Amino acid sequence: MLTIGVLGAARITDNALLKPAAEVDGVEVTAVAARSRGRAQEWAAKHGIPTVHDSYEALLADPAIDAVYIPLPNGLHGRWTLAALEAGKHVLCEKPFTANADEAREVAAAAASSPLVVMEAHHTSHHPQTKRAAEIVASGMLGDLVSAEASFIVPMPPSDDIRWNPDLAGGSLMDLGCYPLRWLRDVLGSVPTVVSAVASDRDGIDASMDARLDYDGVPARVRAAMWTTPPLLIGAKVVGSAATMKVRIPYAPQTGGKISVTGEGVRLREKASSKASYTFQLEAFRDAVIAGGPVLTDAAAAVETMQTIDDVYRAAGMQPRRVS
Numbered sequence: 001m002l003t004i005g006v007l008g009a010a011r012i013t014d015n016a017l018l019k020p021a022a023e024v025d026g027v028e029v030t031a032v033a034a035r036s037r038g039r040a041q042e043w044a045a046k047h048g049i050p051t052v053h054d055s056y057e058a059l060l061a062d063p064a065i066d067a068v069y070i071p072l073p074n075g076l077h078g079r080w081t082l083a084a085l086e087a088g089k090h091v092l093c094e095k096p097f098t099a100n101a102d103e104a105r106e107v108a109a110a111a112a113s114s115p116l117v118v119m120e121a122h123h124t125s126h127h128p129q130t131k132r133a134a135e136i137v138a139s140g141m142l143g144d145l146v147s148a149e150a151s152f153i154v155p156m157p158p159s160d161d162i163r164w165n166p167d168l169a170g171g172s173l174m175d176l177g178c179y180p181l182r183w184l185r186d187v188l189g190s191v192p193t194v195v196s197a198v199a200s201d202r203d204g205i206d207a208s209m210d211a212r213l214d215y216d217g218v219p220a221r222v223r224a225a226m227w228t229t230p231p232l233l234i235g236a237k238v239v240g241s242a243a244t245m246k247v248r249i250p251y252a253p254q255t256g257g258k259i260s261v262t263g264e265g266v267r268l269r270e271k272a273s274s275k276a277s278y279t280f281q282l283e284a285f286r287d288a289v290i291a292g293g294p295v296l297t298d299a300a301a302a303v304e305t306m307q308t309i310d311d312v313y314r315a316a317g318m319q320p321r322r323v324s
Contacts, residue, residue, distance in 0.1 A: 002286050003066045004092075005031035005051075005059045007080055009043035010071035012094065016121060017069050018047055020282040027286050029069075033059040056080060060087035067117075067289060070094060073162045075169035075324030078103040081118065085110050090117040090289050092282075096178045096309065097302035099169040100320040104306040108299035117288045119281075119295050120302040122182050126284050127277035129253035132270065133187045133238075133245065136261060141268075142240025148188060148220040150180030150236035152251060153208075156227040163226060166204040169321035173199075173209040173309055177224030179251045181213075181312075182305055183236060190216035191304045199316035200228065211312045222312075242266065253277060 004021070006013055009032060021027045031051035034040035040052045053059040060068065060083060067090035070080050078098035084091045097120045098104040111118040124130055136142065154176065157163055163170040185191060192213040200208040208225035223233070236247040243263025249256050249272070257272030287293035310320040 002027050002289055003030045003064060004028070005033070005053075005062065005065040005068050005089075006049075007033060007056050007059065007068055007070050008072045009034040009039055012071050013069065014047075015276070016071065016094070016123065016278050017092075017282065020276060020279040023279055024282050024286060026290065027282060031059055031062060031065055056083070060084055060089060066090060067092065067285075069121075073165075073168035073170075073324065074174050075099045075167065075321065078107050078323060081107050082110055085114050085116055085118070088116070090285075092119050092121055092285050094121045095182075096169075096174050097299070097306055099323045101303060101307040101310045103323055104299070104303040108303045111299040117285070117295060118299045119285050119288065120297040120299070121281060122178075122297040123277040123281040124179060124183060124251050124253070125186050125297050126280040127253045127257075127272070128280070129247070129257045129259065129272040130183060130186050130250070133236075133247055133250075133259060134189065136245055136259070136268075137187055137238060138189065141243060141261060141266065142238060142245055142263070143242030144240060145188070145218045146239045146241060148184055148215065148218055148236075148238045149222070150184050150220075150250065151223040151233045152176040152179050153223060153225040153228060153230065153233040155231050156207075164202075164205055166321070168324055171206040171209075171321065172224040172226045173206050173312060174321060176226065177209055177211070177222060177312070178305060178309060180222045180224065180236065181308055183250050184213075184215060184220055184222065185305070187236075187238065188215040188218055188220075192220065192308060194308065194311040194315050195219075197312045197316035199313075199318055200225075201318060202227070204318075206313070206316070206318060209312065209316060211315070213308075
């Protein structure tokens with residue numbers, strides 16, 4: 001049995017860990033710690049978690065815990081991943097992996113010198129729809145690739161949301177843009193170079209980001225925003241000389257995702273599996289820890305994503321996020 005403790009009582013934990021853990025054999029969420037014990041106790045009672053620790057450090061020192069899930073604010077990911085490794089725990093850390101590429105390299109170095117599993121929780125990478133989109137591109141069905149684009153634009157969060165806090169490494173690129181960046185990398189099969197970027201800068205936070213990239217000769221556009229017009233745009237498209245592939249709901253395929261390929265003499269329609277990407281991710285994490293299975297979203301890949309994010313910020317005239 002793989003026992004997991006949670007650092008922080010974040011809302012995302014329900015979908016990202018607790019619901020999958022109820023479905024995945026060999027996994028149990030057994031402990032939580034939060035900034036206040038009262039908050040941790042309330043959260044544990046609500047979700048049936050048996051153990052509440054007074055601090056993150058106390059949870060990491062618990063010998064009954066094999067691994068930790070880290071859903072803390074972005075700027076705290078690196079610090080607590082390093083602390084977990086030092087304490088001998090496997091780590092499933094929410095995206096984005098760290099505040100910036102330099103911190104990601106520090107964490108990746110620690111992970112490389114350890115037998116422990118460190119996985120970035122880029123759950124979309126683990127869903128079969130993403131893998132199927134990559135297969136279609138690699139098959140040549142689209143012909144020579146002409147262009148690609150991916151967007152993640154959602155309505156503005158409240159002004160007190162941590163995504164508006166530069167001290168916690170917030171911003172639309174960090175919290176939303178990392179999804180289309182990683183999706184295009186998974187599907188096109190290469191790490192991009194950044195060509196240009198334009199941001200809407202609100203007191204050091206990118207309310208929106210529009211980046212142009214090059215994926216090994218394929219020009220691409222990535223848009224992310226939590227304050228812009230249109231208020232909602234979530235999707236991806238890859239254009240080839242023979243056909244175009246459109247992907248509906250690429251970042252949570254289980255909620256109605258669909259792949260459509262259209263071209264002269266080419267027509268394909270495939271609905272995504274309704275099984276949650278988070279469940280596929282937790283299965284992969286369990287298998288990596290227990291059986292030495294592959295780690296698709298490992299620390300080395302996370303370094304590459306964080307470097308792209310830093311490069312986009314610089315291209316937009318902004319500084320990469322700082323460590324909290």
